[in-house]
Amino acid sequence: MSAIELDGLARRYGDRTALADVTLTLEEGATLIVFGPNGAGKSTLLRVLATLLRPSAGHARIFGSDVRTEGWRVRGRIGFLGHDALLYGDLTAAENLSYQARLHGLRDARERIAQLLEAVGLTARADDRVHTYSRGMVQRLAACRAVLHDPPVLLLDEPRANLDPAAAELLEPLLGRASGRTRVVTSHDPAGGLAEGDVALGLRAGRPVLLRPAADVSAAEIGELYR
Amino acid sequence: MPTSTKLYGTRLSAWAIAAAIVLTAAFVLAAFYAPIEADQGFSQKIFYVHVPLAIVTLIGFVFGGVSAVQYLRSGDTRHDLRSYTAIHQSLIFCLGALITGSIWAKAAWGQWWVWDEPTLVSFLIVFLLYATYQPLRFSIEDPERQARYAAVFAVVAGAFIPLNFIAVRLADPLIHPRVLSKSGGNLPGDMKLTFYVAIIGMLLLFITLYKYEMTAKHSRAQVRALKRRLGALDQDAPRGRSAAPSVTAS
Amino acid sequence: MSGPGTFAAARAVLAKELLLERRAPQTLVAMALFSGTAYVIFHFALQRDSVSGNLASGVLWVTVLLAALLGVGRLFVADRDEGGLDGFLLAPVDRTALLFAKTLTLFTFLLALEIVAVPLFDILLLGPSPGIGDWGGVLLVLVLADLGIAVVGTLVAAIAVRTRSRDLITSILALPLLIPVVIGASRATAPIFAAAGAGSLPGRWLAVLALYDLIFALLAWALFDFLVED
Numbered sequence: 001m002s003a004i005e006l007d008g009l010a011r012r013y014g015d016r017t018a019l020a021d022v023t024l025t026l027e028e029g030a031t032l033i034v035f036g037p038n039g040a041g042k043s044t045l046l047r048v049l050a051t052l053l054r055p056s057a058g059h060a061r062i063f064g065s066d067v068r069t070e071g072w073r074v075r076g077r078i079g080f081l082g083h084d085a086l087l088y089g090d091l092t093a094a095e096n097l098s099y100q101a102r103l104h105g106l107r108d109a110r111e112r113i114a115q116l117l118e119a120v121g122l123t124a125r126a127d128d129r130v131h132t133y134s135r136g137m138v139q140r141l142a143a144c145r146a147v148l149h150d151p152p153v154l155l156l157d158e159p160r161a162n163l164d165p166a167a168a169e170l171l172e173p174l175l176g177r178a179s180g181r182t183r184v185v186t187s188h189d190p191a192g193g194l195a196e197g198d199v200a201l202g203l204r205a206g207r208p209v210l211l212r213p214a215a216d217v218s219a220a221e222i223g224e225l226y227r
Numbered sequence: 228m229p230t231s232t233k234l235y236g237t238r239l240s241a242w243a244i245a246a247a248i249v250l251t252a253a254f255v256l257a258a259f260y261a262p263i264e265a266d267q268g269f270s271q272k273i274f275y276v277h278v279p280l281a282i283v284t285l286i287g288f289v290f291g292g293v294s295a296v297q298y299l300r301s302g303d304t305r306h307d308l309r310s311y312t313a314i315h316q317s318l319i320f321c322l323g324a325l326i327t328g329s330i331w332a333k334a335a336w337g338q339w340w341v342w343d344e345p346t347l348v349s350f351l352i353v354f355l356l357y358a359t360y361q362p363l364r365f366s367i368e369d370p371e372r373q374a375r376y377a378a379v380f381a382v383v384a385g386a387f388i389p390l391n392f393i394a395v396r397l398a399d400p401l402i403h404p405r406v407l408s409k410s411g412g413n414l415p416g417d418m419k420l421t422f423y424v425a426i427i428g429m430l431l432l433f434i435t436l437y438k439y440e441m442t443a444k445h446s447r448a449q450v451r452a453l454k455r456r457l458g459a460l461d462q463d464a465p466r467g468r469s470a471a472p473s474v475t476a477s
Numbered sequence: 478m479s480g481p482g483t484f485a486a487a488r489a490v491l492a493k494e495l496l497l498e499r500r501a502p503q504t505l506v507a508m509a510l511f512s513g514t515a516y517v518i519f520h521f522a523l524q525r526d527s528v529s530g531n532l533a534s535g536v537l538w539v540t541v542l543l544a545a546l547l548g549v550g551r552l553f554v555a556d557r558d559e560g561g562l563d564g565f566l567l568a569p570v571d572r573t574a575l576l577f578a579k580t581l582t583l584f585t586f587l588l589a590l591e592i593v594a595v596p597l598f599d600i601l602l603l604g605p606s607p608g609i610g611d612w613g614g615v616l617l618v619l620v621l622a623d624l625g626i627a628v629v630g631t632l633v634a635a636i637a638v639r640t641r642s643r644d645l646i647t648s649i650l651a652l653p654l655l656i657p658v659v660i661g662a663s664r665a666t667a668p669i670f671a672a673a674g675a676g677s678l679p680g681r682w683l684a685v686l687a688l689y690d691l692i693f694a695l696l697a698w699a700l701f702d703f704l705v706e707d
Contacts, residue, residue, distance in 0.1 A: 014370030014473055052566055053707045076480055076569035084560035086567070090500045091493070102489035103568035105481035129500075145564075299703055356653035363650065366640035372707065376636055379700045380650075383632065386696055387654060394657035394685055398664060 001064050003028040003153060003182035004049070008058030011044050011206075018044040019206045022058070026199060028152075031183040033197025033214060035190070037226050041206040042186040043082065046155045049184060050080040062153055076104070079146035081175070082157045085138045086145060089131030093122055093141050096130060097148060104149040116144040120170055135162045140171065147174050154183045190222035239442055242435040250428035253279075256421040264418075270334030275421055277327035279429035280320050281350060285388065287317030287433060288357065292385025295378035307374040308472045310381050312440045314360055316433060321354045345399040349392045356384055365470035374472055448474035480569030483577070490565065490578030495585070497555060504551045505589055508544040512594035515540040516601045529604030529672035534663040537598055537670075541591065542626070542652075542659060548586045549630035550647045552579055553638035566705065576631060576701040583634075584627035591619055604672050611675040615666055618678070621686040622662040628693045629654050635704040661686040 004026040011019040019041040026032050034042050047053040049060055051071040059066060065073040087096045094113060101109030117123050120140040130138060139162045146154065159175050160168050172178060177196055187193030194200060200217045202210030202225045210221065257275040264271035291313035298306035328347045333339050342348060363380055367373040480486070498505060519536050520526070528536055556562040565575055595615070599606055607615070630651060637646040661682045668676030 012371075050567060052563060072480065072569050072571075075567055078567070080563075080567050082560075082563070084563065086560040086564035088493070088497060088555060088559050088561055090497050090555075095493075095496065099489060099493045100564065100568070102481065102492075103486055103565065103570055105485070105569070299700075352653055352656050356650075359646075359649045359653070362642075363636070363640065363646055366642045366646055368641070369707075372639070375703050376639075379632075379636065379703050382700060383654070383693075383696055386692060387657075390689055390692060391657055393688075394660045397681060397685060398660050 002026060003030070003063060004032070004184065005061040006058070007060075009045075009048065009055055009060050010057040011041075011048055011053055012056045017206045019048065019203075022201075022208050024199070024201065024208075024211060026182060026184070028182050029180060030198040031177060031185060031196060032199045032201060033193045034184065034186045034201045034203065035188070035193060035210075035222050035225055036186075036203035039205075040203040040225075042203060043157055044206070045203070046080070046082065046157050046184060046186065050078055050082075050155050051075055052080075076149065077151050078153045078155055079149070079151035079181075080155045081142055081146040081159055082155075083161075085130075085142040087130050087138065087141060090129055092127045092129055093117060093133075093144075094126045096141065097144060100145050100148055106149060109148075112148065113144075116148065116174075119174065120144055136164060136167050139163055140167060143171050143174050147179075152181055154179070154181045154185075156183060156185045158186055158188065160189075190219035194219060194222065239435070239438050242431065242438055246428060246431035246435045249424060249431050253421065253425035253428045256424055261418050261421040262415070267335050270331070273327055273331045273334070275425040276429075277324060277331055278422070279426040280324040280327060281346070282426055283429045283433045284317050284320040284324055284350070286430070287313045287320060287437075288353070288385060288388060291317065292381050295381035295385075298374060298378045299382070304374060304472060304474075307378065308441070308444065308474060310378060311364075311472050312437055312444075314357060314381060316437050316440065318354070318357050318360070319436075320429075320433065321350060321357065324350055325354060343399055345392075345396045348399075349388075349395045352391055352395070353384075353388055356387060360384070361470050365468070368468060370473050373470075444471065444474045483571040483574045486568070486570040486574035487577040487581070490575060491581050491585075494578065494582040498586075504548055505586055507551075508547050508586065508590045509593045511544045511547055512540050512590065513597060515543065516598060520602065525602075527604040528602050529670055531663070531667045533603055533670035534667040536602060537595070537666065538622075538659050538663045540594065540598070541587070541622075542655060544590055544594065545583075545587055545626050545630060546648060546651060548583055548590075549634045549651055550637075550644060552583060552631065552634035557638050562705070572702045572705050573698060575705065576635075576697055579631045579634070580627045580697070583630050584623055587623040587626060588619070591623070595619070603670060605674070607669050607675040611669050614669050614675075614678040617683065618662055618665045618686070621683060621690060622658050624690045625658045625686060625693060626655060628690065628697050629658075632693070632697045632700070632704075635701065657689050658686065661689065 002025040004024075006022050006024050009019065009022040010017070022045065024032070034045060036042050044053065048055050049062065049067060051067050051074050054068055059068070061067070062074045063077060065077075067074050088099075091099070094117070097113045097116070098109055101113065106112065114123070114126075117126050120143060122137065122140060122144075125133070125137065130141065133141065143159070146156075154175060156175060159171070163171070175183075177183070185193070185197065194214045194217055197214040200210065200212060200214040200222070201208060202222065204225060209225065210217065253275060257272050261272070261275070263269055291310045294306045294310035294313060297303070298310060325347070328344070328350065329339050332341045332344065332347070360377065360380060364373050364377050367376055481489070516536070519528075519540075523532070523536075525532075553562065556565070566572075633647060633651045633654065636650065637643045640646045665679055665682035665686070668679065
């Protein structure tokens with residue numbers, strides 16, 4: 001069974017087409033890297049896969065479960081990291097994560113939370129409120145939230161935004177290829193993106209204009225998308 | 228995507244003529260056939276306008292609620308359009324019922340507004356609630372979410388109507404003895420006939436106006452679609468912000 | 478990979494809500510201050526040093542209703558501003574858990590408000606105070622009315638939070654919907670606040686309030702999913 005199967009996936013907002021005709025399959029453990037200018041439909045694609053938006057047409061299956069009809073089954077298997085951190089500024093890092101752990105029905109989450117905070121270098125700040133954090137720290141904590149329930153699939157919307165190289169390095173074991181998870185990652189960085197992707201998808205005005213193994217795509221072609 | 232090349236409004240004139248005939252008949256009957264009511268005199272005749280307006284208002288709101296349920300179950304935007312149009316027209320009828328009720332109150336009790344007429348008070352509350360339907364729609368940009376939230380509103384408001392009637396009715400101390408029961412149950416025969424003709428006429432008027440609004444919306448959509456085909460409009464031209472459901476025509 | 482049950486999830490959300498309010502007590506403080514100010518305004522606007530009977534009942538319920546609107550307006554704000562709604566929606570949890578939790582949150586806030594606002598009302602405005610036993614009747618009406626306000630308030634808040642004019646929509650939607658609660662609650666408490674000594678609690682108004690609570694609870698349960706899912 002493929003990890004992700006998309007078949008004619010589309011999403012409209014009234015008359016406006018945000019995403020149309022996306023058909024692809026992604027094997028377990030592979031990385032799909034999605035390029036496209038702002039408004040091309042990258043975030044819409046991720047939100048549909050995350051069950052946050054219902055598709056207007058077509059199907060999306062994650063490990064065989066349809067995002068529309070079996071959303072609850074999909075939700076336990078995905079980790080989502082979008083532009084918003086999805087954290088409460090008035091709660092501490094530990095409180096935010098233990099709230100999420102309860103929502104995911106995790107038992108004995110304390111140890112897991114401590115491990116994750118250690119991994120992203122936030123142990124010393126674990127009991128500080130999140131609104132005192134820098135943007136980079138918030139992003140690191142958001143990464144912990146996304147992988148807290150150890151999901152086999154990751155949906156990452158420009159995960160390196162707001163991060164300095166050292167912090168990006170820190171998140172690599174959680175979010176990177178080394179994590180062994182199936183990933184859908186959006187990117188604006190042609191060279192870097194192609195290097196970490198197995199399959200490249202180029203979107204323009206919601207439509208797929210490029211879908212090939214990343215190894216066969218040149219950075220110049222990706223650059224064309226933005227022209 | 229439902230596309231409609233179907234011509235709307237083909238039977239519109241038939242409905243309009245029927246409504247005109249039956250309503251005229253009702254008014255003639257009310258003026259010349261129905262007896263002058265003993266206590267209130269001629270002014271009681273407004274009963275034949277006020278009560279049918281009120282009844283049709285309720286039918287329209289219920290239809291709007293039922294269409295909303297159908298929309299939520301199917302996601303078919305035609306149900307949203309029906310719900311929207313029914314509620315829109317009913318709101319106008321509701322205003323008519325309030326105004327005629329107020330005139331009646333002035334004629335019967337010498338005051339423009341009486342709080343011990345529970346039906347009238349209930350209609351005021353229902354009017355105030357449904358008057359928020361349009362602003363609610365207008366404040367939501369995404370057309371799909373607009374339709375969904377409006378449908379939730381229509382269902383909640385529909386369920387609110389009977390609850391509200393119960394609460395207001397119980398709150399009425401019933402100081403005034405009821406001159407007339409509004410159900411029409413214990414009306415004398417000639418009044419009853421006039422009353423029923425008036426209800427049918429008002430219902431026909433409602434249907435005519437409802438169909439007229441639907442026709443207007445579809446014609447506009449068809450004109451837009453034709454303009455697009457002729458290249459006068461950009462394919463993805465923004466529709467602009469609107470409280471009305473979008474209609475798609477091919 | 479099964480998520481927690483609906484009640485476990487609702488408990489988690491409720492605990493989070495109460496923790497947030499303890500951390501940064503904005504809503505409850507605002508509601509309490511509002512009610513205190515409202516009594517002062519009523520004193521001057523009505524030009525009365527004390528009120529009793531129907532008038533007392535009306536003053537109390539107008540104050541509670543408008544203070545409740547403040548809570549309704551804030552109910553989903555932290556979730557919208559900080560993405561907590563998405564955070565919840567991403568969990569493998571029944572959406573009804575959010576409805577339960579938010580309704581209970583609002584209900585708790587209303588009871589907490591009334592612990593302050595009702596004694597304050599007694600001290601500042603209420604004519605002859607009813608006896609201890611009669612306050613039991615008031616408490617019963619408060620609980621029934623708060624349930625209705627909490628259910629309808631949660632429904633309205635969930636609608637309003639994703640509109641462009643949240644504050645306007647909250648008020649114009651919630652106020653007419655809550656009129657039956659005001660009718661029922663003010664009629665129910667009026668005899669207790671009577672100047673001539675507390676009368677008995679009118680049972681039919683309790684029944685109206687209970688019916689209102691039941692119907693809107695069922696409606697909210699059936700419709701809530703449509704408000705949170707895109």
